[in-house]
Amino acid sequence: MAVGVYLGDGKPACVYMQNSGLGNTVNPITSILNKQVYNIPVLCLIGWRGEPNIKDEPQHKFMGAITNPLLELLEIEYSVISKETTEKELESILEKANTVMKRKEQYAIVIKKDTFSKREHYVYKNEYTLAREEAIGCILEHIKDSDLIVSTTGKISREAYEQSDKIKGHHNNIFLTVGGMGHASMIAYGIAKSKKDKKTYCLDGDGAVLMHMGSLAFIGKKPVPNMVHICLNNEAHESVGGMPTGATEINYSEVAKECGYPNIFTAETKEELISVMKRLEIINELSFIEIKVSIGSRDDLGRPKETAEENKDNFMKNMVVK
Numbered sequence: 654m655a656v657g658v659y660l661g662d663g664k665p666a667c668v669y670m671q672n673s674g675l676g677n678t679v680n681p682i683t684s685i686l687n688k689q690v691y692n693i694p695v696l697c698l699i700g701w702r703g704e705p706n707i708k709d710e711p712q713h714k715f716m717g718a719i720t721n722p723l724l725e726l727l728e729i730e731y732s733v734i735s736k737e738t739t740e741k742e743l744e745s746i747l748e749k750a751n752t753v754m755k756r757k758e759q760y761a762i763v764i765k766k767d768t769f770s771k772r773e774h775y776v777y778k779n780e781y782t783l784a785r786e787e788a789i790g791c792i793l794e795h796i797k798d799s800d801l802i803v804s805t806t807g808k809i810s811r812e813a814y815e816q817s818d819k820i821k822g823h824h825n826n827i828f829l830t831v832g833g834m835g836h837a838s839m840i841a842y843g844i845a846k847s848k849k850d851k852k853t854y855c856l857d858g859d860g861a862v863l864m865h866m867g868s869l870a871f872i873g874k875k876p877v878p879n880m881v882h883i884c885l886n887n888e889a890h891e892s893v894g895g896m897p898t899g900a901t902e903i904n905y906s907e908v909a910k911e912c913g914y915p916n917i918f919t920a921e922t923k924e925e926l927i928s929v930m931k932r933l934e935i936i937n938e939l940s941f942i943e944i945k946v947s948i949g950s951r952d953d954l955g956r957p958k959e960t961a962e963e964n965k966d967n968f969m970k971n972m973v974v975k
C-alpha cells in the first residue's frame with residue numbers, strides 16, 4: 654500500500670508494524686523499494702519485540718536480536734527511540750528521516766518497549782456469545798486422543814494448551830505455532846499429508862487466516878481427507894488488544910468453499926458446535942468450520958511451561974504412540 658500511496662501521491666507513506674512484520678516485508682523491501690529497483694521512500698515505525706536482555710517470548714528472541722542488523726543489511730537507515738527519547742531528539746530524528754526520504758530511500762524508527770504510554774483501556778465487543786476458550790474446550794472434548802492439533806499464534810495456543818491439560822491431562826498432541834502468524838494451516842496440512850492414519854485439526858484465528866489467506870486456495874486445491882481447519886472468528890486481533898481485523902464482513906466459510914474445501918460448517922453456539930463435532934466423526938474428507946466467538950480472554954491465562962523446542966519434541970514423540 655505504501656508503494657501505491659507513493660506512486661499516487663508522490664509522498665512517502667508511513668508503515669507501522671511489529672518487528673515480526675519486518676520479516677514479512679523483506680521481499681517487498683528488497684525487490685520493490687530498494688534503490689536497485691524502484692527507489693521508493695517509506696517511513697517504517699517498528700515495534701521492537703525481543704530486544705536483547707529484555708524478557709520476551711521465544712518467538713521474538715531471534716528477530717529481536719537481528720532487527721537492527723537486518724535493517725542495515727536492507728540498507729535502511731534507522732534510529733531507536735525509547736521512553737527516554739526527548740521531543741527535541743525526536744525532531745532531529747524526523748529531520749534525518751526526511752533527508753533520507755528526499756533521496757527516495759527508506760527510514761525506520763525502531764520503538765523500544767514502553768516508549769508509548771498506554772491509552773485508556775478500551776474493550777472491543779462483537780455480537781457473539783460463545784467464548785473462544787469454551788469453543789476450544791468443546792473441540793478438545795470431541796476429538797480422539799490420537800488426533801493431532803496445530804494451534805495458531807497468540808492466545809488460541811495458550812487456551813488450547815490449558816484446556817488440553819484440563820480435559821486430556823496433557824498437551825502432547827498440540828503443536829503451538831507460537832510465531833509465524835498465519836502459517837498454522839499449512840503446518841497442519843503438511844502433518845496431515847505425512848500422518849495419514851491420524852486426523853489433524855488446525856485451530857486458526859480469523860486474523861491469522863487473513864494474513865496468509867493464499868493457504869486456503871492451496872489446501873482446497875489439493876485436499877487431504879484427514880484435516881479439519883477450524884477458524885475461531887472473533888472478527889478481531891484479540892491476542893494483541895482486540896482491534897477489529899479490518900475484514901469483519903468477510904464470510905470465511907464462503908471463502909473456504911470457493912477455495913474448494915468440500916465440507917463447510919458454521920457454529921455460533923456450543924450446541925451447534927457439538928453437533929458439528931459429532932458429524933465430523935463420520936466425515937473422512939477435508940472440512941472447514943467457522944466458529945463465531947466473542948472477543949475476550951481470561952486475565953489469568955497462562956503461558957506454555959516448556960520451551961518451544963521441548964513442545965516440538967513432545968509433539969513428535971507423541972505422534973508415534975498409537
Ligand SMILES: Cc1ncc(C[n+]2csc(CCOP(=O)(O)OP(=O)(O)O)c2C)c(N)n1
Pocket residue numbers: 671673674677785805806807808809832833834857858859860861862885887889890891892893
Ligand atoms: C507478522 C506478525 N504480526 C503481528 C503479530 C502479533 N500478533 C500475535 S497474535 C496476533 C493476533 C491474532 O489474531 P487472530 O488470528 O484473529 O486471533 P485472536 O487473537 O483474535 O484469537 C497478532 C497481530 C505476529 N505474531 N506476527
